[in-house]
Amino acid sequence: MDKKIKILTEKLKDERSKKVIFVSHCILNENTRYLGGAFRKGCIDEVVDEIQNQGIGIVQMKCPEQKAWGGIFKKHMWRPLGSKNTFLYKLKGVLLPFFIWNTKRIYRKLAKEVVAEIKDYIDSGFEVVGIVGLAGSPSCGVNTTLDIKKSAEVLANTSIDDLDKNKMNESCIKELLTKGKGLFIEALKEKLRKESIKIKFYEHDLISEMNGKDIILKL
Numbered sequence: 735m736d737k738k739i740k741i742l743t744e745k746l747k748d749e750r751s752k753k754v755i756f757v758s759h760c761i762l763n764e765n766t767r768y769l770g771g772a773f774r775k776g777c778i779d780e781v782v783d784e785i786q787n788q789g790i791g792i793v794q795m796k797c798p799e800q801k802a803w804g805g806i807f808k809k810h811m812w813r814p815l816g817s818k819n820t821f822l823y824k825l826k827g828v829l830l831p832f833f834i835w836n837t838k839r840i841y842r843k844l845a846k847e848v849v850a851e852i853k854d855y856i857d858s859g860f861e862v863v864g865i866v867g868l869a870g871s872p873s874c875g876v877n878t879t880l881d882i883k884k885s886a887e888v889l890a891n892t893s894i895d896d897l898d899k900n901k902m903n904e905s906c907i908k909e910l911l912t913k914g915k916g917l918f919i920e921a922l923k924e925k926l927r928k929e930s931i932k933i934k935f936y937e938h939d940l941i942s943e944m945n946g947k948d949i950i951l952k953l
């Protein structure tokens with residue numbers, strides 16, 4: 735920290751806790767969730783309250799799927815829907831690897847921005863308490879993610895007429911959960927490793943939220 739800023743931070747000492755936590759976008763704004771996947775109108779109050787109670791500032795990361803998959807409604811994720819007997823389906827061996835490759839490419843760029851921001855906080859003498867991801871997300875899952883290939887296959891075999899919120903959450907999400915990291919968390923961890931920055935990861939449980947259970951985020 736340069737000398738002038740150091741003097742200023744002492745002279746202008748204020749109420750800030752100098753602690754921040756980075757959270758997946760939809761913890762503060764479920765409007766970016768996949769269609770059928772928002773269980774709250776806006777933010778997840780109890781997670782926000784817990785962080786607030788501990789005097790930690792919240793930094794909202796961009797929603798990676800919104801950025802990589804075509805905006806708020808993530809229109810690219812719906813391309814396989816009902817495609818089983820189409821020409822598009824025959825090309826899945828090429829299209830799906832390209833989709834994943836392009837997603838990873840964009841996520842690396844987003845991860846670079848997040849890590850630069852984390853570094854700025856650390857270099858400025860702040861504590862970065864952690865990063866909160868979302869269990870069950872193919873992008874933001876920390877320990878639990880979603881099998882993207884199986885998910886594309888289920889969508890290909892589902893017609894738009896047969897799809898409803900329940901089917902979406904049961905067949906396309908719950909049944910396809912698997913252990914592992916989401917692609918964005920993978921990109922973040924890789925970038926943090928390269929920068930030799932150690933940060934704790936936490937995970938908000940999407941399935942508990944889906945089932946209407948109490949959500950406890952232990953920091």
Ligand code: SF4
Nearest residue numbers: 759760797799871874
């Ligand atoms: S889990 Fe990640 S990718 Fe999915 S809506 Fe939330 S922020 Fe976006």
